[in-house]
Amino acid sequence: MSVNVPRTLSKKSILFFSLIMLAKSYFAWYYLFEDGPTWTTWLKEIPCVLLVFCLIEWFATKRKIAIYMLVNLLISVLFFSLIVYHNHFGIIATSQVLDQVKQVGAVKKSIFSVLRPEYMLIFLDIVIISLIMFSRKKAQDWKASMSRPSNRKLVAALFCVSVVICTVNIFPNRASMNETIKAEQMGILNYEAYSLLTDQEEEPIERSEITQSAIDDLKGIHAPDQPNMFGAAKGKNLIILQMESFQNFLIHLSIDGQEITPNMNRLADSSFYFPRFYQQVGQGNTSDAEFMVNTSFYVPQDGAATQMYAPKELPSLPKLLQAQGYDTATFHTNNVEFWNRGELYDALGFDRYYDKANFFGEEDTFFYGPSDEVLYEKTASELARLDQSEQPFYSHVISMSAHNPFSIPEDKYKMTLPERYEGTLVGDYIRAQNYADYALGLFIDELKANGVWDNSVIVLYGDHRGLPIFSLEEDDKALLEEIFGHEYSERELINIPMLISSTGVTTSSVKEQIGGQVDILPTVCNLLGVPLDNHLHFGQDLLNHTAYNLLPERYYLPTGSFVNNEELFLSGSGFEDGQHLPLNGVDVNEANPVKSTEDEFNRALELLQLSDSYVTQLPDRVVEDTE
Numbered sequence: 001m002s003v004n005v006p007r008t009l010s011k012k013s014i015l016f017f018s019l020i021m022l023a024k025s026y027f028a029w030y031y032l033f034e035d036g037p038t039w040t041t042w043l044k045e046i047p048c049v050l051l052v053f054c055l056i057e058w059f060a061t062k063r064k065i066a067i068y069m070l071v072n073l074l075i076s077v078l079f080f081s082l083i084v085y086h087n088h089f090g091i092i093a094t095s096q097v098l099d100q101v102k103q104v105g106a107v108k109k110s111i112f113s114v115l116r117p118e119y120m121l122i123f124l125d126i127v128i129i130s131l132i133m134f135s136r137k138k139a140q141d142w143k144a145s146m147s148r149p150s151n152r153k154l155v156a157a158l159f160c161v162s163v164v165i166c167t168v169n170i171f172p173n174r175a176s177m178n179e180t181i182k183a184e185q186m187g188i189l190n191y192e193a194y195s196l197l198t199d200q201e202e203e204p205i206e207r208s209e210i211t212q213s214a215i216d217d218l219k220g221i222h223a224p225d226q227p228n229m230f231g232a233a234k235g236k237n238l239i240i241l242q243m244e245s246f247q248n249f250l251i252h253l254s255i256d257g258q259e260i261t262p263n264m265n266r267l268a269d270s271s272f273y274f275p276r277f278y279q280q281v282g283q284g285n286t287s288d289a290e291f292m293v294n295t296s297f298y299v300p301q302d303g304a305a306t307q308m309y310a311p312k313e314l315p316s317l318p319k320l321l322q323a324q325g326y327d328t329a330t331f332h333t334n335n336v337e338f339w340n341r342g343e344l345y346d347a348l349g350f351d352r353y354y355d356k357a358n359f360f361g362e363e364d365t366f367f368y369g370p371s372d373e374v375l376y377e378k379t380a381s382e383l384a385r386l387d388q389s390e391q392p393f394y395s396h397v398i399s400m401s402a403h404n405p406f407s408i409p410e411d412k413y414k415m416t417l418p419e420r421y422e423g424t425l426v427g428d429y430i431r432a433q434n435y436a437d438y439a440l441g442l443f444i445d446e447l448k449a450n451g452v453w454d455n456s457v458i459v460l461y462g463d464h465r466g467l468p469i470f471s472l473e474e475d476d477k478a479l480l481e482e483i484f485g486h487e488y489s490e491r492e493l494i495n496i497p498m499l500i501s502s503t504g505v506t507t508s509s510v511k512e513q514i515g516g517q518v519d520i521l522p523t524v525c526n527l528l529g530v531p532l533d534n535h536l537h538f539g540q541d542l543l544n545h546t547a548y549n550l551l552p553e554r555y556y557l558p559t560g561s562f563v564n565n566e567e568l569f570l571s572g573s574g575f576e577d578g579q580h581l582p583l584n585g586v587d588v589n590e591a592n593p594v595k596s597t598e599d600e601f602n603r604a605l606e607l608l609q610l611s612d613s614y615v616t617q618l619p620d621r622v623v624e625d626t627e
Contacts, residue, residue, distance in 0.1 A: 179558055239383070287341060319348075330396040347621055519539035558570055571601070
């Protein structure tokens with residue numbers, strides 16, 4: 001016997017599933033936004049949902065419940081993915097992140113490390129409804145009720161009202177700089193739809209307007225007539241070491257009397273050490289650091305540099321050094337296809353690369369490939385061979401063993417953690433970096449023993465942050481507050497070290513000037529005596545430009561954020577509602593006033609636009625047909 005249900009919305013599927021979506025929206029807002037859901041959350045999320053639901057009511061004549069369930073599942077997967085991504089990266093992901101899907105298999109252990117059981121609650125209704133649907137007797141009357149047609153005029157009116165509300169949510173908030181604030185102002189679903197459907201690319205600046213003098217003017221620097229230390233290491237080999245997830249606070253850190261990075265400490269004490277140095281990576285993480293160090297360009301706004309810029313004929317450090325007679329190579333124990341590195345290395349012009357295939361034949365592997373010990377042992381042997389040639393070499397060496405989630409094999413433990421650190425992310429991170437430091441020490445010893453060390457300039461830096469704020473449990477936060485003496489924040493998050501060591505050239509010196517990854521190329525070229533007259537660069541030589549620096553940030557910090565000499569500025573909707581984090585760790589107050597300006601904010605944005613415009617207008621590479 002059929003159930004007599006009136007043709008209204010009150011008992012229909014559109015209301016039932018809207019209430020479910022409202023609950024899920026509140027669930028997502030709780031995890032994605034600092035202040036959680038508000039009374040306006042329903043007004044920002046439900047109208048977008050209703051647009052889809054109205055279309056279902058209008059056009060679906062059969063299997064209406066199945067279609068509703070499919071939409072429910074898709075939105076649930078979206079919210080779930082956004083929560084997991086935000087927990088690890090602190091970013092409200094958009095459709096551009098879909099380009100990273102093919103990387104998931106390689107980093108699945110990192111992904112699982114940030115999953116929390118409570119996230120799965122977002123699928124609870126789907127499980128319950130599915131169980132009911134499979135029980136024919138229980139579901140028959142309910143399905144009949146839910147599947148009856150709604151009043152088409154009422155559905156049309158609801159659709160029009162929803163369009164108006166969505167428009168009001170989206171259009172006034174398009175100019176907001178801070179992506180998280182923009183998502184909160186628009187609503188998550190509106191923000192995702194807006195990001196997917198709109199062309200957000202800026203009109204490129206004319207190539208003739210992108211000059212080194214224009215860049216230097218924006219940065220507030222002027223090239224010296226006689227650069228300090230120009231050519232001081234001319235003719236020496238160059239070895240650049242990129243340390244995975246290595247943050248600056250680890251250097252000279254001791255926990256209960258245990259040195260965490262003794263080898264790095266000794267290197268910092270005998271080298272040019274830059275403690276006020278900052279990451280500038282984007283979506284590509286480690287590969288973005290490789291790109292910036294070898295080009296002195298900023299990363300793209302959306303997507304990894306390896307994917308967005310690899311098709312271009314990139315001016316680069318390898319090409320500059322090849323013109324000076326250098327042999328060039330890069331060493332990495334991961335698969336070269338991960339993050340499209342093979343294409344990037346071709347674009348940068350490396351003579352050759354060594355990847356996972358070159359380090360096989362060893363049982364000593366971690367979850368991403370052969371250990372740092374294997375990397376350094378085989379690399380040291382190859383560098384010794386290259387050093388026998390009259391031709392100097394440039395080698396970029398990428399460590400990987402201290403990669404998130406930092407769960408290194410027990411046989412690699414080189415320290416005993418205090419009990420309070422056991423079972424925490426901070427403890428795992430410290431132990432992994434202690435191992436990375438141990439392996440680095442072996443590499444340094446081997447380079448010194450085979451004579452490569454004395455013939456080379458060694459540059460070492462961290463690629464990106466290791467301890468993301470949003471992944472930290474309360475125990476982790478307490479441990480970091482114990483280490484820093486204050487709450488862990490973005491200013492510590494993006495602070496990485498940079499060291500330069502060269503026998504007979506560098507001395508023991510702490511360099512307090514501000515620097516970033518984009519500055520490595522011009523600094524190295526100055527030491528090696530390589531002119532940059534024909535290489536446009538957005539970094540500055542840190543051995544000559546010591547008074548001021550302006551470092552635009554992207555992706556891990558809101559667009560419009562930057563570091564200057566005194567503070568880290570985090571943009572809000574614009575400059576006025578931004579956040580000021582003094583680099584000295586003291587909160588902004590009368591004795592410690594704001595040290596960044598709207599002019600710097602605008603200049604940082606213009607620098608990013610200049611870089612985007614320059615790289616996108618470079619000629620495409622001519623790829624030779626190997627068939």
